[in-house]
Amino acid sequence: MIGLTCTKCGRRFMPTTQEIETYLAQSEGKKHAQVLCPHCGYHNKIDIHRLQGFMRFTPAGAKSEEEPKPASEQNPEAGS
Ligand SMILES: [Zn+2]
Numbered sequence: 874m875i876g877l878t879c880t881k882c883g884r885r886f887m888p889t890t891q892e893i894e895t896y897l898a899q900s901e902g903k904k905h906a907q908v909l910c911p912h913c914g915y916h917n918k919i920d921i922h923r924l925q926g927f928m929r930f931t932p933a934g935a936k937s938e939e940e941p942k943p944a945s946e947q948n949p950e951a952g953s
Contacts, residue, residue: 877917882910903921904921905921
């Protein structure tokens with residue numbers, strides 16, 4: 874989670890990963906994203922690189938879900 878402090882009301886809030894993705898998409902080509910404060914509704918200017926850096930540390934969409942297959946499926950007592 875990223876911790877932001879609203880410049881207007883001074884309260885802390887944490888936008889979710891999904892929200893940050895939206896902010897990044899909305900602010901393409903700009904240097905700052907307009908991040909909405911949930912307390913007072915003020916749009917805080919947050920550096921894009923800061924949000925991007927946060928996304929890098931967040932394991933969002935982790936595709937490394939490997940199902941360990943049981944190796945004891947084959948019966949060694951076969952034949953004879
Ligand atoms: Zn605020």
